[in-house]
Amino acid sequence: MLSLIYSCGLRSGELLALEPKHIDSKRNIVLLKNSKGKKDRIAPLSPKILELLRSYYLMYKPVKYLFEGNIVGEPYSEKSLQSIIKQSIKKASIKKPVTLHWLRHSYATHLLESGTDLRYIQELLGHSSSKTTEIYTHVSTKNIQQIKSPFDDL
Template structure:
């Protein structure tokens, strides 16, 4: 294979970056790896930093990547539990890799003898020492708590496993003028409709690509989102303006299975290609911000809030379990902030 690989920290998470010239055969091959992702900003593919992936790309193994036999059995038990509970494949991969990282750090100890003090030691000597993010640390905590709840014989007191202090990162939001410029940038009706539907309904990228024509209810003016994040169905309102765009698009493309299909009929549009569609729109609109597809969802929520929509309705529309998740948009809304007069103006 004509590719090169190296270990990296990607968004403060250990990953393996894979570099190769654009080639359909290699792209298809890299997609067969679990949790393979394309970075639009860095222009490389990246994979979980696992022993298997290191061996595949002939990278040196780190001593912490090899769990003991009990650890391997524990991870297998944990994976079967997650499968039986019907967790998503992404969650299963994330939790198992997190548990593996933790258990292999203590590969000289019995799993049953690991204590709360060991959790603190792992945080200080691995997480902090390697400058890993608090979100990665939180993933580890989630895996630890869930795993040790299903294990009967343990020395860990689950309720005393502490979480890192949550980072207060505000969502990135575009102005209405910027959104309009992005949505008008493309002449291609498919590209224009995909981006417009994400913004107008506040969709996640995966939710858009999973849509089928039957999920568009033109009689009730709603979109049915099936089995979205958290395996929940929900409905969102469909604007008449978007409905007209969808009708024009459907007449032209006549999709077979999914509402938006790629070059192969019956297969959903590629997520990486959709990210490129947005990137091209940003360039055409002369917007230099490093906007992502999720920025459109953030902008939808913030603009709803600024127009007076109740936060409880926004929570339902976005599919958030907790109102606290939705409340973060109150911190980026400029409706009330713009009414505050700076004392500088009176000088």
Template sequence: MNWSAKIITHKKVKRIAVYFEKNADLIARIKQIDGVRWSQTLRAWHLPDTEENRIRFKLTPLQHTIPSEEGIAQIERFKQWMRSKRYSESTIATYSEALKSFLVFYRDKAVAEITNEDVIVYNNEYILKNNLSASYQNQVTNAIKLFFQTIRNTKMIVDKIHRPKRAKVLPNVLSKEEIKLILNAHSNIKHKAMLSMIYSCGLRRSELLHLKFSDIDSNRNIVLLKNAKGKKDRIAPLSPKILQILREYYKDYKPAVWLFEGQIKGEQYSEKSLQSVLKQALQKTGITKPVTLHWLRHSYATHLLESGTDLRYIQELLGHSSSKTTEIYTHVSTKSIQQIKSPFDDL
């Protein structure tokens, strides 16, 4: 009988999800396991993540997913160091998990004995062997470099840790017609306002959700983005159209704290709900591309470039530290490309 199992996080708790086609015998057998539950959302049975259950379903034993006691202590020290440097909690979580993966791989080796050669072995024997992405490898490398900068007694030479070569992936961009369809898909003014704000101001998802109504300056037609990525404040222009949408929204909803709140007043709108708003818009428009919220930001930047806005201004509007990050939009802008006449037309 075909079945598969994997470790999942369900309602913020590690569980083992088991998938198989409907079968009375298997259902009867899995029901006998302590703590098993059926999830309609996951369309799977899930049970406690224990050593016994991992062995039962042929998953990696728990002891192979936990660093040594020294490793655990070092990760905690690393977290404290990052907090003292005022790294964001999301960055702390990302770097801690990335470092954990590396220290699990070397759980039988003292941290002070880890060398640059070990990083190469880890990349070959873990990252490449498991077909993990270059972006994940880059993330782990960043975490390793930062971690060993904080460790004094080590054989690691931080400057000799090299990041993997980045793949040159172009940003995904929608046409203005597609953007218009998405933004007009919702009759609900709150949903329309959220998606419109992301596109009209080139916002990141977290930037939208952390906006307060006091950040909207209707007299100067700007929005103030506080503590954006990299802890940098910046301003973005507000079009008269988006201001009108925001006024209609405020009249209907009157948010207490955040610009966009959940069902409970004063509670921040969730990332999951915001993603659902976009998903519903795509279903209504019939657009089948795998559009994400970040596509709206990419499209904003590209459309600005195509309308003649200087790249330096776009860099400021997006909050990019380096102009190289912004320059990628020149590769997806079609304005100049469309003016090139193909020699095929002269044949």
């Protein structure tokens, strides 16, 4: 679940609402229905994540939701998802405060650092306004560090 959130830049609610039919393995996309603002959007699906999802699906055989809780046909709970990230943070000995939403922020920041155009990131994240996406330009310093000062050419 955490890998899928990071690899697609999902909100936790989007992850929990996913159904197996929303995974389009032929086109390598995830269909996100009724996301924030009641909008549909798509996210690219990593081949590595697809492999994990196929193994997961064979093992757990979800009925309605991709990630189901103890009751078949019911979505996994937000509280349990929060518990997973807390356990993962502890297991990895991470001392900084981390949230599920930080995985989404990391996705956007890493796309920006690898040269993805801000307009594409805006579309991938489902932001209506470019102003919302522009916060990642302040977070990422990698590209700024690589800029050569014109003074160096004097």
